[in-house]
Amino acid sequence: MTAQTGSNPLQGSYDVIVVGGGNAALCAALSAQENGARVLVLEAAPYEERGGNSHFTGGAFRFAYRGVDDLISVSPSVAEADLANIDFGSYSEEQFLDDMFELTEYRTDPELCELLVRSSLETARWISRQGVKLEPGLGRQAYKIDGKFKFFGGLALHIWGGGPELLGALYATAEKRGVPVVYDTPVLDLVHEDGRVVGVVARAAGKHVRLHAGAVVMACGGFESNPEMRARYLGPGWDAAKVRGTRFNMGDGLMMALRLGAQPHGNWSGCHSVAWDVNAPAYGDLTIGDQFQKHNYPYGIVVNARGDRFVDEGANFHSHTYAKYGGEIMKQPGMFAWQVFDDKVTHLLRSEYRIRRTTKAVADTLEDLAQKLTGVDPEGFLRTVRAFNAACPADVPFNPNVRDGKRTTGLDIDKSNWAQPLDTGPFHAYHVTTGVTFTFGGLKVTEHAEVVDRYGGTVPGLYAAGEMVGGLFYQNYASGTGLMSGATFGRFAGAHAARFATGSTERAA
Numbered sequence: 348m349t350a351q352t353g354s355n356p357l358q359g360s361y362d363v364i365v366v367g368g369g370n371a372a373l374c375a376a377l378s379a380q381e382n383g384a385r386v387l388v389l390e391a392a393p394y395e396e397r398g399g400n401s402h403f404t405g406g407a408f409r410f411a412y413r414g415v416d417d418l419i420s421v422s423p424s425v426a427e428a429d430l431a432n433i434d435f436g437s438y439s440e441e442q443f444l445d446d447m448f449e450l451t452e453y454r455t456d457p458e459l460c461e462l463l464v465r466s467s468l469e470t471a472r473w474i475s476r477q478g479v480k481l482e483p484g485l486g487r488q489a490y491k492i493d494g495k496f497k498f499f500g501g502l503a504l505h506i507w508g509g510g511p512e513l514l515g516a517l518y519a520t521a522e523k524r525g526v527p528v529v530y531d532t533p534v535l536d537l538v539h540e541d542g543r544v545v546g547v548v549a550r551a552a553g554k555h556v557r558l559h560a561g562a563v564v565m566a567c568g569g570f571e572s573n574p575e576m577r578a579r580y581l582g583p584g585w586d587a588a589k590v591r592g593t594r595f596n597m598g599d600g601l602m603m604a605l606r607l608g609a610q611p612h613g614n615w616s617g618c619h620s621v622a623w624d625v626n627a628p629a630y631g632d633l634t635i636g637d638q639f640q641k642h643n644y645p646y647g648i649v650v651n652a653r654g655d656r657f658v659d660e661g662a663n664f665h666s667h668t669y670a671k672y673g674g675e676i677m678k679q680p681g682m683f684a685w686q687v688f689d690d691k692v693t694h695l696l697r698s699e700y701r702i703r704r705t706t707k708a709v710a711d712t713l714e715d716l717a718q719k720l721t722g723v724d725p726e727g728f729l730r731t732v733r734a735f736n737a738a739c740p741a742d743v744p745f746n747p748n749v750r751d752g753k754r755t756t757g758l759d760i761d762k763s764n765w766a767q768p769l770d771t772g773p774f775h776a777y778h779v780t781t782g783v784t785f786t787f788g789g790l791k792v793t794e795h796a797e798v799v800d801r802y803g804g805t806v807p808g809l810y811a812a813g814e815m816v817g818g819l820f821y822q823n824y825a826s827g828t829g830l831m832s833g834a835t836f837g838r839f840a841g842a843h844a845a846r847f848a849t850g851s852t853e854r855a856a
């Protein structure tokens with residue numbers, strides 16, 4: 348199935364073939380087309396499941412901004428918001444860089460990271476010109492205190508309607524500009540002549556087809572959907588983790604590029620993984636999207652089968668810890684945990700805690716709750732809660748908009764912020780396991796998103812974007828950076844592939 352009717356797109360001739368159908372691929376395709384190339388998009392998934400992990404996103408989109416004027420330059424509708432009662436603050440490039448360096452324990456590739464951060468505002472403006480709408484993330488990244496919203500995490504604008512609307516807008520623009528998309532057509536291999544990539548072999552309607560192009564952009568995800576590769580690279584046990592998103596990111600694009608001599612880069616034993624409902628299906632469900640996630644643990648405690656806490660739930664805002672705490676659940680007996688809250692914080696929990704398909708226990712007393720936490724030692728749990736409650740400071744006010752310093756003292760693992768005793772029923776708890784989002788290992792690329800070879804040269808004609816770019820994320824991740832990385836490197840990859848394929852000397856992205 349294609350986005351266009353009429354002639355068979357697989358018989359056309361193209362300057363740039365884009366492999367994949369998610370955010371990075373569509374940004375690459377639109378950017379290549381803007382730069383004068385004839386472009387073809389090949390998507391492994393059928394139409395109904397198109398869009399990869401990007402389709403599952405809630406739409407967090409991280410970019411640097413100096414103040415509200417920059418936000419208006421991305422989304423003019425921000426000017427109509429109740430600006431007197433919203434404090435957007437600012438999020439400087441330096442803060443974004445600091446977040447990336449701190450979260451990755453100073454291992455992020457400095458050149459790629461700098462490129463990502465310093466072009467992030469322009470990328471936000473560019474994606475908005477492609478028809479994608481952005482809106483303030485009120486209630487997700489800012490709570491209302493004394494009648495005023497204050498943003499706390501650097502994620503002022505979200506993509507309106509999340510992944511489905513993001514993809515809807517990008518595909519609509521591609522269709523309007525005459526960029527053909529062929530679904531159900533996985534790319535199986537790269538075609539090369541004397542080391543230069545000149546096309547792909549794909550499987551279309553059960554047959555292998557060889558397609559020629561002046562350049563190829565690989566934007567076909569990591570290896571998160573492939574249990575064999577998860578076990579091989581991430582380690583034992585990861586094959587049993589649930590996958591939050593698409594079933595199509597099998598790591599094939601990475602393997603094709605590596606076979607051709609591409610240089611592996613980044614954290615191949617690392618991935619983004621979160622607390623995910625224990626009864627979620629093995630792969631993502633587009634009717635639920637990202638709502639199996641459970642990200643509000645900073646306002647409660649998290650216990651394992653022994654009833655013990657095992658992380659500092661309040662180490663930072665969830666956007667700084669959620670992507671690595673999934674991996675901590677993986678290490679617990681039975682690979683599960685329970686997030687426990689009291690009624691004081693019920694109003695702070697996001698919509699994902701209220702969907703029907705939530706594995707939940709509720710009780711008026713902690714003793715009754717202890718009996719309902721499947722798999723948990725009740726005595727261990729009650730001991731943990733009593734010790735935790737006794738360690739919470741009474742004299743520090745609770746404030747969810749800032750790291751409030753309301754910290755326990757004297758516990759084996761202290762809770763650094765938001766430590767309120769669990770003392771107000773009804774108590775509610777959520778049963779979670781590890782949900783893999785995407786893998787961090789990828790290919791090394793230049794500032795033009797060209798793929799670098801093992802010996803420091805480039806693989807002529809081959810570009811990469813999105814999850815396939817290695818080196819940005821190590822062990823942890825700043826929320827909203829996946830979509831920004833896909834859009835940024837997609838934009839660069841498309842523009843430079845177009846330039847390479849058409850021989851244009853015009854300035855690219």
Ligand SMILES: Cc1cc2nc3c(=O)[nH]c(=O)nc-3n(C[C@H](O)[C@H](O)[C@H](O)COP(=O)(O)OP(=O)(O)OC[C@H]3O[C@@H](n4cnc5c(N)ncnc54)[C@H](O)[C@@H]3O)c2cc1C
Pocket residue numbers: 366367368369370371372389390391392397398399400401402403404405406407408409532533534535566567568569591592593595596597599600631636637784785812813814815826827828829830831833
């Ligand atoms: C539940 C969930 C929520 C998320 N929320 C956010 C968020 O709010 N903000 C954020 O920034 N990030 C978020 N992320 C991460 C984000 O989705 C990814 O970082 C980003 O979308 C990756 O984009 P991509 O285009 O590289 O990959 P994808 O969107 O996964 O696209 C890869 C594409 O390649 C196709 N493909 C695979 N193999 C082949 C092949 N051999 N041939 C042809 N096509 C192939 C796939 O079908 C797919 O269309 C979330 C992820 C998940 C799973």
